[in-house]
Amino acid sequence: MSDLLELVVSATASGSIYALVALAYLLILRPTSIINFAVGEWAATGAFVGVAAQTTLAWPALDGPYWLAVIAVLVCLGALGWLVEALTVRPLIARGANITSPILALLGVLVIFRESLTMLFGADPLPSPPPFGFKRVAFGLFAGVPQQFLIITVTFVLFAAVWLFFERTVWGRAFEAVALNRRAAALMGINLRRVTTFAFVSGAMVAGLAGLLMSPLTSAHYMMGLPLAIQGFTALVIGGVGRVEGALLGGLVLAFVEQLGARYLPIPSGLTLGFPFVLLILFLFLRPSGLMPPREAR
Amino acid sequence: MLDVSYMSGGYGRADVLENVSLKVAQGEAVALLGPNGAGKSTLMAALTATLPRRAGTLRLDGRDLSRARSHDLVAAGMALVPEGRLIFTPFTVRDNLRLGAIALSRRGRLAERHDYVFGLFPRLAERVGQRAGTLSGGEQQMLAIGRALMSKPRLLLLDEPFLGLAPMIVSEIVAALRKLQRDGLTILLVEQKLDIALTCTTRAYVMLKGAVALESSTHDLAQRPDLHDLYFKLSAPRTP
Ligand SMILES: Nc1ncnc2c1ncn2[C@@H]1O[C@H](COP(=O)(O)OP(=O)(O)OP(=O)(O)O)[C@@H](O)[C@H]1O
Ligand SMILES: [Mg+2]
Numbered sequence: 001m002s003d004l005l006e007l008v009v010s011a012t013a014s015g016s017i018y019a020l021v022a023l024a025y026l027l028i029l030r031p032t033s034i035i036n037f038a039v040g041e042w043a044a045t046g047a048f049v050g051v052a053a054q055t056t057l058a059w060p061a062l063d064g065p066y067w068l069a070v071i072a073v074l075v076c077l078g079a080l081g082w083l084v085e086a087l088t089v090r091p092l093i094a095r096g097a098n099i100t101s102p103i104l105a106l107l108g109v110l111v112i113f114r115e116s117l118t119m120l121f122g123a124d125p126l127p128s129p130p131p132f133g134f135k136r137v138a139f140g141l142f143a144g145v146p147q148q149f150l151i152i153t154v155t156f157v158l159f160a161a162v163w164l165f166f167e168r169t170v171w172g173r174a175f176e177a178v179a180l181n182r183r184a185a186a187l188m189g190i191n192l193r194r195v196t197t198f199a200f201v202s203g204a205m206v207a208g209l210a211g212l213l214m215s216p217l218t219s220a221h222y223m224m225g226l227p228l229a230i231q232g233f234t235a236l237v238i239g240g241v242g243r244v245e246g247a248l249l250g251g252l253v254l255a256f257v258e259q260l261g262a263r264y265l266p267i268p269s270g271l272t273l274g275f276p277f278v279l280l281i282l283f284l285f286l287r288p289s290g291l292m293p294p295r296e297a298r
Numbered sequence: 299m300l301d302v303s304y305m306s307g308g309y310g311r312a313d314v315l316e317n318v319s320l321k322v323a324q325g326e327a328v329a330l331l332g333p334n335g336a337g338k339s340t341l342m343a344a345l346t347a348t349l350p351r352r353a354g355t356l357r358l359d360g361r362d363l364s365r366a367r368s369h370d371l372v373a374a375g376m377a378l379v380p381e382g383r384l385i386f387t388p389f390t391v392r393d394n395l396r397l398g399a400i401a402l403s404r405r406g407r408l409a410e411r412h413d414y415v416f417g418l419f420p421r422l423a424e425r426v427g428q429r430a431g432t433l434s435g436g437e438q439q440m441l442a443i444g445r446a447l448m449s450k451p452r453l454l455l456l457d458e459p460f461l462g463l464a465p466m467i468v469s470e471i472v473a474a475l476r477k478l479q480r481d482g483l484t485i486l487l488v489e490q491k492l493d494i495a496l497t498c499t500t501r502a503y504v505m506l507k508g509a510v511a512l513e514s515s516t517h518d519l520a521q522r523p524d525l526h527d528l529y530f531k532l533s534a535p536r537t538p
Contacts, residue, residue: 096350096351170396170397170400173389173393173396173397174397174400176386176389177386177389177397180386180387180388181384181386183348183380183384184380184384184385184386185397186346186347186348186367186368186369187346187348187368187372187377187378187380187384187446188372188397188398188400188401188445188449189368189369189372189373189400189401189449190369190397190400191367191369192368192369193367
């Protein structure tokens with residue numbers, strides 16, 4: 001029983017990370033129709049920026065506190081998201097390019113990010129200091145390391161905030177309006193270019209935060225981006241690309257299937273890496289609109 | 299008020315619009331007539347900068363807005379009720395109207411705009427919480443017009459707002475357009491049927507094959523024996 005409860009904590013924490021990456025996809029995908037696979041690398045970048053801010057490798061005197069790492073990640077990733085949008089997506093849209101062009105350009109960005117990370121930080125994993133240590137804590141029946149509870153708390157608070165933004169503010173509605181019909185949104189006086197910029201900046205920030213949050217559990221590693229990109233995308237497909245709540249649900253479903261499968265199914269542990277793909281294919285075939293279809297489809 | 303000259307443009311390589319020039323004076327209600335495929339909606343897209351490619355000049359109150367983007371044009375006082383309405387069907391009536399007011403600079407005017415639109419179309423007031431997609435066709439058109447009015451435009455463009463509506467709804471909307479005009483709004487109305495245009499405009503342009511073929515007072519145009527004949531004659535290749 002305590003085994004199962006521990007699994008619940010650990011799966012909820014992993015699921016939260018997947019959900020954050022799915023949210024990063026979603027923030028960009030909804031208003032622009034662009035699937036940005038570089039979000040995985042952005043998460044890795046967030047992890048490295050966090051490590052760098054807390055353990056300035058050469059000068060320990062400059063080591064920053066955790067809150068500084070959070071700010072550094074948000075500022076750096078926000079700036080990178082802005083830069084990537086301005087340099088790759090905006091020129092293509094301005095020339096009236098097909099929607100696949102930015103997606104391909106962003107795959108190029110993915111490679112650039114990965115190679116830059118390897119060059120800057122090397123190929124070895126860098127340990128990332130957990131803000132609340134490694135000592136196990138328990139909340140009622142649920143036990144885990146503090147970082148897992150931090151991940152879960154931050155994720156749920158962030159999802160609540162993003163949900164409120166989309167459902168309750170006029171700018172959130174404007175984002176949705178752009179997703180529904182770009183032309184009609186432009187006719188309302190919504191500045192499409194500004195919405196696109198905001199989508200990339202916020203998407204990069206959320207992805208970076210995901211990387212920062214998970215890095216104490218996994219270390220910062222240049223190869224961490226691709227699995228995250230796949231898991232986040234799978235979470236997005238499971239939840240349905242339409243809604244914020246879907247990303248959270250999708251992340252949790254994926255993580256629980258992964259961990260329950262690894263624990264109770266008689267298959268070699270290496271094969272659990274294939275779970276996202278199996279779920280991805282299942283959902284694409286059987287329920288392409290996901291568990292929570294977009295509003296317009298209901 | 300609106301001064302368009304030599305506007306050209308289209309979707310792909312080939313131009314749909316060829317050197318379209320037209321003027322609408324302050325307070326005037328002008329009709330833009332023409333058969334299917336004449337390029338009326340394309341012109342509306344060009345005027346609101348949602349056409350991928352266009353050339354020519356567009357002035358609003360003397361201000362050169364030829365290179366302005368859609369949201370600048372809304373801020374400058376131009377609003378379009380597009381062909382097919384393009385209301386946000388999953389959103390409520392309230393949210394649709396709120397989005398129409400997104401370019402409104404001062405927050406305080408929002409309530410005044412709501413009152414104005416609900417005064418014009420009381421049916422919308424009864425349905426603020428309803429999803430726009432569940433409104434009747436006539437109500438959806440009222441919402442599309444109301445939403446455009448939320449930005450407090452000085453020039454209102456309407457692209458075939460009466461299409462597919464019952465005569466009673468048509469007269470209700472015509473009455474609303476008349477009231478808007480009395481309140482000082484300048485109107486450019488795209489329409490195919492002359493009899494409707496006659497009820498709410500004083501002057502008309504006739505568009506054929508992407509160009510303005512004729513300009514006349516709506517009244518004079520109505521005196522012509524048959525407009526469809528005219529459409530045909532104007533579009534037929536000239537014989538030497
Ligand atoms: N999105 C588009 N892509 C390519 N061509 C288009 C597009 N929209 C319209 N056209 C073409 O442009 C021409 C003018 O079309 P437009 O819709 O402006 O006509 P219209 O006068 O509004 O007709 P209607 O009265 O039927 O609405 C047509 O030949 C049409 O095929
Ligand atoms: Mg048309």
